[in-house]
Amino acid sequence: MSTDERTSFRLPVRNDADLMTVRQRVRGLSQEQGFGLVQQTKLVTAASELARNTLIHGGGGSVTVELSTDGDGRTGITLVFSDEGPGIPDIALALRDGYSTAGGLGMGLSGSKRLVDDFEVETTPGEGTAVTATLWSGPPLNGRR
Amino acid sequence: MTDDSPTGNAPRTVARVLRDRSEQIAQRWADLPLFQAVFTVTRDEAVEACHSVLESLAQVAETGRVDDIEAPGFGTIRQQLAAMSASRSRSGLSVGQIDREVGALGAAPVEILEREAEDADGRDVLLARLLWTELLSTFRVVVIETTLQENREIVDRQRQQLMEMGTPVIKLWDRLVAVPLIGMLDSARSQVVMENLLEAIVEHNANMAILDITGVPTVDSLVAQHLMKTVASARLMGADCVISGIRPAIAQTIVQLGLDLGPVTTRATLADALELALERQNTNVQGLPPRA
Numbered sequence: 001m002s003t004d005e006r007t008s009f010r011l012p013v014r015n016d017a018d019l020m021t022v023r024q025r026v027r028g029l030s031q032e033q034g035f036g037l038v039q040q041t042k043l044v045t046a047a048s049e050l051a052r053n054t055l056i057h058g059g060g061g062s063v064t065v066e067l068s069t070d071g072d073g074r075t076g077i078t079l080v081f082s083d084e085g086p087g088i089p090d091i092a093l094a095l096r097d098g099y100s101t102a103g104g105l106g107m108g109l110s111g112s113k114r115l116v117d118d119f120e121v122e123t124t125p126g127e128g129t130a131v132t133a134t135l136w137s138g139p140p141l142n143g144r145r
Numbered sequence: 146m147t148d149d150s151p152t153g154n155a156p157r158t159v160a161r162v163l164r165d166r167s168e169q170i171a172q173r174w175a176d177l178p179l180f181q182a183v184f185t186v187t188r189d190e191a192v193e194a195c196h197s198v199l200e201s202l203a204q205v206a207e208t209g210r211v212d213d214i215e216a217p218g219f220g221t222i223r224q225q226l227a228a229m230s231a232s233r234s235r236s237g238l239s240v241g242q243i244d245r246e247v248g249a250l251g252a253a254p255v256e257i258l259e260r261e262a263e264d265a266d267g268r269d270v271l272l273a274r275l276l277w278t279e280l281l282s283t284f285r286v287v288v289i290e291t292t293l294q295e296n297r298e299i300v301d302r303q304r305q306q307l308m309e310m311g312t313p314v315i316k317l318w319d320r321l322v323a324v325p326l327i328g329m330l331d332s333a334r335s336q337v338v339m340e341n342l343l344e345a346i347v348e349h350n351a352n353m354a355i356l357d358i359t360g361v362p363t364v365d366s367l368v369a370q371h372l373m374k375t376v377a378s379a380r381l382m383g384a385d386c387v388i389s390g391i392r393p394a395i396a397q398t399i400v401q402l403g404l405d406l407g408p409v410t411t412r413a414t415l416a417d418a419l420e421l422a423l424e425r426q427n428t429n430v431q432g433l434p435p436r437a
């Protein structure tokens with residue numbers, strides 16, 4: 001897997017207007033990369049959820065957007081949302097459907113995980129959280145996932 | 146020299162010229178686009194406006210605070226300036242173009258000061274010219290500031306209007322209302338939608354409402370939560386909701402995200418939703434075959 005430096009960029013996630021920009025840029029990039037409509041919608045929706053978590057639970061942060069290609073010639077879009085907020089004390093609990101500490105539906109984190117191919121949460125209580133999500137352009141090959 | 150402050154008599158000289166020659170200057174200013182294009186009804190109106198600008202500038206000159214955009218003298222004409230710059234903006238002028246028009250006000254007083262130079266102390270007149278130049282620069286900043294402030298208010302107003310325009314509630318049929326939603330349903334928008342919808346339900350005594358989300362680009366858990374709250378409130382007012390316009394890609398995403406629109410009835414298109422609503426009301430659109 002190689003990273004394409006030219007198409008990696010970082011966007012702030014500090015207010016509602018930033019959330020809109022993140023959705024628009026992720027949609028634009030997935031269109032450019034030839035993702036189908038369903039794939040585009042999944043990635044934008046996951047981005048919307050994760051960006052809102054970064055803003056609301058993480059107190060704001062940023063997202064890095066990166067393109068990569070794998071051995072089968074598929075294109076992947078990786079989003080890394082990071083913040084320096086309170087962190088998540090219990091990841092398994094946070095990933096449970098319906099669990100929310102903020103009166104939300106509690107579907108954002110677990111739902112995003114289902115929407116993408118690769119998903120990882122790194123968090124340190126008191127230091128911050130980084131959520132990495134990747135969606136590939138084609139169907140999984142060679143037992144990926 | 147009768148005064149040993151660095152500007153000497155300049156503040157008084159400028160204030161005196163602006164007041165004593167007010168009529169002469171006003172007559173010239175009234176023909177400049179800044180006044181002429183704004184006060185189009187009568188020329189007297191333009192001349193009158195020139196006089197108030199001149200008096201305000203004289204007041205600022207007199208106090209010597211010619212570099213202070215907060216000088217009290219400017220306060221009296223801020224509203225007038227806002228109205229003038231708004232009018233010029235509406236005519237399509239940019240902030241820079243308006244600023245150049247304000248700059249053009251400099252010439253008339255300068256000519257008067259120069260003519261006075263022939264029969265007065267040269268140094269005093271030179272200082273007065275410098276002071277006038279500085280006063281005009283400050284005045285230009287005051288106008289720019291007023292213009293930008295005005296533009297900000299316009300943008301805020303438009304945003305508010307757009308929000309309300311973007312969420313019209315339409316009466317489709319007897320006791321049936323519909324809201325075609327367009328754009329992202331953030332918390333502020335969904336509040337407006339909810340209020341408009343509930344009002345319309347009461348006004349039309351509706352027992353059914355269609356929320357059409359064809360124009361909503363992304364349905365995430367927050368949007369879903371807003372939709373469900375809206376549906377629940379409508380139900381409290383006695384109206385059942387149908388959500389229409391859920392495109393296939395969005396439907397798949399909602400399911401995978403794990404969102405359960407649960408008790409909410411959904412339909413693919415607005416036409417399907419309308420058909421369902423009319424069926425429930427035991428009414429049929431003329432020409433539409435009743436469903437078995």
Ligand SMILES: Nc1ncnc2c1ncn2[C@@H]1O[C@H](COP(=O)(O)OP(=O)(O)OP(=O)(O)O)[C@@H](O)[C@H]1O
Binds near residue numbers: 106107
């Ligand atoms: N970046 C983060 N920093 C700290 N806590 C987080 C972060 N992201 C998620 N969490 C925690 O995980 C919980 C579950 O997140 P999830 O997105 O599933 O639900 P939610 O944001 O509360 O509601 P919603 O369904 O509206 O997204 C949150 O309530 C919060 O406690």
Ligand SMILES: [Mg+2]
Binds near residue numbers: 053108
């Ligand atoms: Mg969330």
